[in-house]
Amino acid sequence: MIVLPPSEVTSGSGSDIITTGDKMLFDLKPKEDIKSFFDREEEINDLVDSIEKYPLTMVTGLRRIGKSSLVRTVIKDKRYQSVCLDGRAMYANSGGNIKKADLIQRLQNALSEFSNFEKFKVFLSNVRGISVKDLSLSMNWKEVDLLSLIEKIDKFSEKENNYAVFFFDEAQYLKYYGTKGGNDLLSLFSYMYDNSKFIKIIISGSEIGLLHDFLNVDDYKSPLYGRYIREISLNPFDKSTSISFLEKGFDEIKVKIDRENIRRAVEVLDGIPGYLVEFGNRYAQFKDLDMAIKSTFQGLSGMIEGEIKELERKSPRYVQTLAYISNGINTWSGLKNAFFAKGDTISDSRLYEILKNLEKMTWIKQERTGEKYEIIDNVLKEILKSGDE
Ligand SMILES: Nc1ncnc2c1ncn2[C@@H]1O[C@H](COP(=O)(O)OP(=O)(O)OP(=O)(O)O)[C@@H](O)[C@H]1O
Ligand SMILES: [Mg+2]
Numbered sequence: 001m002i003v004l005p006p007s008e009v010t011s012g013s014g015s016d017i018i019t020t021g022d023k024m025l026f027d028l029k030p031k032e033d034i035k036s037f038f039d040r041e042e043e044i045n046d047l048v049d050s051i052e053k054y055p056l057t058m059v060t061g062l063r064r065i066g067k068s069s070l071v072r073t074v075i076k077d078k079r080y081q082s083v084c085l086d087g088r089a090m091y092a093n094s095g096g097n098i099k100k101a102d103l104i105q106r107l108q109n110a111l112s113e114f115s116n117f118e119k120f121k122v123f124l125s126n127v128r129g130i131s132v133k134d135l136s137l138s139m140n141w142k143e144v145d146l147l148s149l150i151e152k153i154d155k156f157s158e159k160e161n162n163y164a165v166f167f168f169d170e171a172q173y174l175k176y177y178g179t180k181g182g183n184d185l186l187s188l189f190s191y192m193y194d195n196s197k198f199i200k201i202i203i204s205g206s207e208i209g210l211l212h213d214f215l216n217v218d219d220y221k222s223p224l225y226g227r228y229i230r231e232i233s234l235n236p237f238d239k240s241t242s243i244s245f246l247e248k249g250f251d252e253i254k255v256k257i258d259r260e261n262i263r264r265a266v267e268v269l270d271g272i273p274g275y276l277v278e279f280g281n282r283y284a285q286f287k288d289l290d291m292a293i294k295s296t297f298q299g300l301s302g303m304i305e306g307e308i309k310e311l312e313r314k315s316p317r318y319v320q321t322l323a324y325i326s327n328g329i330n331t332w333s334g335l336k337n338a339f340f341a342k343g344d345t346i347s348d349s350r351l352y353e354i355l356k357n358l359e360k361m362t363w364i365k366q367e368r369t370g371e372k373y374e375i376i377d378n379v380l381k382e383i384l385k386s387g388d389e
Pocket of ligand 1: 025027028029030031036037039040061062063064065066068069206273274275277
């Protein structure tokens with residue numbers, strides 16, 4: 001059995017290993033350069049349009065579909081000033097409770113990288129808790145008043161006639177900010193929404209239902225109540241786009257592959273660019289279709305391992321439910337019977353909650369008839385299926 005974590009594919013030094021470089025479609029990192037970002041013209045235009053017109057944009061789509069790449073590419077191409085914060089990383093690094101100190105630390109790093117830092121630091125010189133020396137910025141998290149800081153960033157951006165984009169990736173994790181389910185951060189968002197003409201917020205994440213739950217715009221008690229959010233949703237590439245993507249990727253790295261093999265790979269992997277990129281790297285290494293596909297699946301199963309562990313921590317029933325559904329036990333009564341047969345007398349309300357949450361995390365959806373559940377992503381379905389063997 002070949003076990004090959006994704007990192008080994010890019011970090012090795014063998015001659016078949018693809019080294020990262022720009023203009024490479026098969027680079028495993030989120031893209032930032034428009035030349036290496038394939039297709040998606042419409043989504044790029046939509047995002048730019050949204051940034052120009054609306055304070056808050058949400059970018060959604062399945063895991064590995066290209067959400068982070070879309071936002072980063074647009075930020076770079078349009079030369080917006082930006083502050084990029086990853087909710088999942090902040091959650092993990094803060095031991096599950098994101099504090100103001102964590103946020104300030106990230107802000108400090110991001111703001112220090114503003115392209116016009118020399119000019120920007122002048123704007124910050126009289127903000128309490130911030131000291132600027134030469135090219136470095138240091139913030140005392142206890143003293144910094146976030147609203148004053150936001151105001152300064154907005155003023156600076158207005159003067160520069162450029163937007164400052166605050167990109168909160170994997171934003172559903174921001175509900176772990178502070179002690180009020182992330183409400184302090186939502187209040188900050190609503191302040192920015194209402195007052196900052198040149199600051200634009202983009203939030204993104206693959207667990208779409210949880211993202212909506214977090215923003216909670218329909219609840220009058222929520223800080224963002226009633227605010228309009230433009231949603232840009234990324235879909236998988238269709239078959240012919242996926243084929244062109246692989247053809248171009250292999251062309252770039254000068255690896256020969258039959259069109260028939262490309263077609264077969266797309267048949268198995270569908271149109272999620274992240275999966276196609278994984279495949280591209282592995283085919284370049286093995287030059288064998290079956291091995292490359294097998295190794296891609298192994299890499300992807302490593303990728304979701306963390307998420308599965310997280311689900312397991314919430315309740316082993318989540319993972320069990322996913323395993324049942326991927327193996328075809330996908331009706332309400334089928335699931336209930338399967339749990340009972342295992343000696344788990346799960347209540348109706350608990351099963352309902354588990355299914356609802358799995359939907360919100362974009363693992364499953366209900367079929368059109370509403371009677372059956374299915375795993376949304378076919379590749380993950382295969383991985384979950386084999387995991388239960
Ligand atoms: N349109 C595209 N052109 C080229 N590469 C792409 C494209 N979309 C995504 N990729 C590649 O696919 C992989 C996943 O992309 P990215 O990280 O942007 O997706 P994501 O939706 O943010 O994923 P996650 O849900 O894991 O955060 C990366 O290797 C990225 O370079
Ligand atoms: Mg991402």
